[in-house]
Amino acid sequence: MSDQSPPPGWTPRDPDTPPEARRPRANQRPRQQPGDRQPEDRQQRQSEPQPRPPAPGKKPRRKRTGWRRLIPTWRMVLGAVLLLALLVGGALVAGYLLVDIPPANAAATAQSNVYLYSDGSQIARDGEVNRVNVPLSQIPRTVQEAVLAAEDRDFYAERAVDPKAMLRAAWNTATGKGTQSGSTITQQYVKNYYLGQEQTIKRKVKEFFIAIKLGREKSKDYILEGYLNTSYFGRNAYGIQAAAQAYYGKDVSNLTTAEGAYLATLLNSPSAFDVVAHPQSRPRALARWNYVLDGMVKKGWLSETERAATQFPEPGKVRAAAGLSGQRGYLVEAIKDYIVENKILDDKTLAEGGYRITSTIDKRRQNAFVAAVDEQMVGKLDPEKRKADRLVRAGGVSIDPATGKVVAMYGGIDYTKQYVNNATRHDYQVASTFKPFVFASAVENDSRTQDGRRITPNTVYNGDNRRPVVGGRIRFNPENEGRVSYGNITVNTATDLSVNAVYAQMAVDVGTSKVKQTAIDLGIPADTPNFVPGPAMALGTMQASVLDMTQAYATLADHGRRTPYTFLEKITKGGDTIGLPERTPTQAISREAADTTTSMLVSVVDNGTGTAALAAGHPAAGKTGTGELDRSAWFAAYTPNLVTVVSMMGQDPDTGTLQSLYGALGEARIGGGGYPARIWAAYTKTALEATDPVDFDLELQPGAAQPPPPSPESNPPQETPEDEFTPRPPVRPSPPTGGQTQGGRDNGGQNQGGRNNGGQNQGGQDNGGQDNGGQTQGGQNNAGQDNGGQTQGGQDNGGTTQGTQGTTGTQGADGGPAEGLRPPPSAFLE
Secondary structure (H helix, E strand, C coil): CCCCCCCCCCCCCCCCCHHHHHHEEEEEEECCCCCCCCHHHHHHHHHCCCCCCCCCCCCCCCCCHHHHHHHHCCCHHHHHHHHHHHHHHHHHCCCCHHHHCCCHHHHCCCCCEECCCCCCCCEECCCCEEEEEHHHHHCCHHHHHHHHHHHHCCCCCCCCCCHHHHHHHHHHCCCCCCCCCCCCHHHHHHHHHHCCCCHHHHHHHHHHHHHHHHHHHHHHHHHHHHHHHCEECCCCEHHHHHHHHHHHHHHHHHHCCHHHHHHHHHCCCCCCCCCCCHHHHHHHHHHHHHHHHHCCCCHCCCCCCHHHHHCCCCCCEEEEEEEECCHHHHHHHHHHHHHHCCCCCCCCHHCCCCCEEECCCCHHHHHHHHHHHHHHHHHHHEEEEECHHHHHEEEEEEEECCCCCEEECCCCCCCCCCCCCCCCCCCCHHHHHHHHHHHHHHHHHCCCCHHHHHHHCCCEEEEECCCCCCCCCCCCCCCCCHHHCCCCEEEHHHHHHCCHHHHHHHHHHHHHHHHHHHEEEEEECCCCCCCCCCCCHHHHCCCHHHHHHHHHHHHHCCCCEEEECEEEEEEECCCCEEECCCCCCCEHHHCHHHHHHEEEEEEHHHHHHCCCHHHHHCCEEEEEEHHHHEEEEEEEEECEEEEEEEEEEEEECCCCCEEECCCCHHHCCCCCHHHHHHHHHHHHHHHCCCCCCCCCCCCCCCCCCCCCCCCCCCCHHHHCCCCCCCCCCCCCCCCCCCCCCCCCCCCCCCCCCCCCCCCCCCCCCCCCCCCCCCCCCCCCCCCCCCCCCCCCCCCEEEECCCCCCCCCCCCCCCCCCCCCCCCCCCCCCC
């Protein structure tokens, strides 16, 4: 039988293939015959391995080309995920095995922080640990539940760590939604007791593994007990027992549910939520306290009925350490607040201690400030003789405008006697010290009056008492101090005399929202209480702190350039230096806006209500202010290189309520041009005694230095008949709170009595020329000249035009009433 196999080189013939399919196509190369020589390239191709044909019914895989080659395949992704999971799992196992539960950290015996003056001498130390550990059984169940409602409501059901919460907290922090802890109570206990408060990745990793181990080895009750005994509650109190004593003066076992909820509230922000130390934080603290109680209701730990009946438990007064007496405690607390508010360190980390904090406080100037207040005010108080003297408070701040450094601060009579810092509190109106911001905004915005005249120091306004404001959405007709009508006067004169009618109209002319923005640009915080746009804002109804006002006036002093204030030169711990925030100066308003405002404030000191400041012996610009119902009196002023604001305040020492200063220091009224201005002058004279007087270098707006126009046609007044246009000489107010120091200005009065016409034969007598000068009781029959002390001279209308004005006494932006008279209940701002 013959071999039917095809010869070598021939392709096997498929018997099922039709003959046509076996015929070569026209363009097909003829099949190689046996014995023909193969080309070289074919021989090479045949020698290479041939790709495997795809399985029947399966499409051949397309080769990835172009940008598709950059995308990993699903196999690569799966492999990477598995590898990552393996690495993470290995790291967790390794971390768990390698990290041991350490002994208690140094926070259990926390160190002191050392606070220093700018020259390196010591202000004070703080940080002595106040801690008494108690077993969980002595802590009322409702207090435990309040803490759980505040910090970790699922504590008993959850694991020691909550990775989901940690990731959520990290995301919120990274996206700017605020710093979040994401920590369980177990993690917080580990941080408090075993580690520390520093915000580092290394500490976080240790905290994670120690918490896991502790959760496996210890009971939930053990961990909660440890947490309650190590947490920081503020007032230097570590642990729930110390907190119960610090805030309520009782043992922890006697705490009520409401008190426990407040202590739980403090865990979130111990310093900020102390409603005694920081009254301005009360709304936030109450919101957090309500959150805690509502959480207890949601968890079934408190009934709706009990919740509705729960009243906020007012904590007791702060008992300061003896080492913080005098001004030291105020300085330390202000520095600590600055550190926490600027997120340099949080209050828990700072409370660990060990920090060496060098402040910007100049020891010599600080002592000068205290001496000025003591000599000019405190030394003259006699609470036993005058009940009103019990109400007197004072606060002050001094800043170098070129650097923004706070060089001195007066917080109160003594930190151990009066805890609240008068320099940083936010519950008194700033009164007419706000008016310069209105004018600065007018220049900054190139504002015009209702009839199109550019606002300059020489622009004429109608200054009549209770003149309705034109152009505003709100009907407003403010009273001038003393209810005096000044007629048509220039802005410069209205500033000298602090005329409310002019500045209320100017605020509307400029635009109240623009005025507010200018104040914010100068340095007033946008969240200042009662900072509401409206014509009344020109009278200073907002409640900024003395520190805030000093910052704003420092911007004016530095030609419109704002340098954020600071209390800090340096912070170190061990060999490490803590970073401080950048304080890049910015041009808040134009130089001509700031300098033109300064030029008018120079006039206030030279010719207006602030002449007591001349005693400093340095060129000065300033503004007086007297709050509603005379509850506060301000003097804000500056030389070219030092800005200082002084405020006197009235407060009941027992109840803490704001009170009027009528009758304090033997004066019928207290105004900003009196004691505050005299304190300012005494301090500034000593603070700058080593420097020569420096004049202001001012660049004024066009037309600011020109005299007022002579004719009504060139500059018609607003809402005033032409025949009344010509500005009439305003009635100058009598000296505030008894005239100027030692008789007022150079030519003022005889025998320490009043001003030009106020201390003559009849004016410098017993009622007119006391040691403090001038018109202590200056609206009486023998105060002033013939026309000044007539029958009507001490009555409500203050005498005749030529007399010693005395609406409710000797009129003036900071003037006082006649003897025995007080302003009516509707008293207004100056």
